[in-house]
Amino acid sequence: MESVKAAATFATSHLIRPAYYKEQFAGFSKYYYWKYIRPGSMKPLAHLMVLTGVLGYTVEWFALGQHHVAHKKAIVDKALAEHSNGH
Numbered sequence: 754m755e756s757v758k759a760a761a762t763f764a765t766s767h768l769i770r771p772a773y774y775k776e777q778f779a780g781f782s783k784y785y786y787w788k789y790i791r792p793g794s795m796k797p798l799a800h801l802m803v804l805t806g807v808l809g810y811t812v813e814w815f816a817l818g819q820h821h822v823a824h825k826k827a828i829v830d831k832a833l834a835e836h837s838n839g840h
Contacts (some may be wrong), residue, residue: 767773789796
């Protein structure tokens with residue numbers, strides 16, 4: 754029961770405060786800068802390319818892809834139904 758109370762306390766004191774997210778982002782940004790950007794690593798470029806690819810694929814899926822898959826599935830289901838009725 755204490756763990757539930759602790760989780761609720763954490764949620765109310767941290768997760769609903771915008772400052773909490775600002776602090777988390779600032780900490781991550783500082784870490785990322787000192788680990789990758791300051792030394793002149795090429796990894797941030799690779800991270801940006803992967804992020805762009807994943808976001809592009811995700812946006813395309815939600816905008817168009819799921820409708821194409823549903824349409825293709827409907828065509829296959831209709832063909833299978835017609836085939837099973839004929840045999």
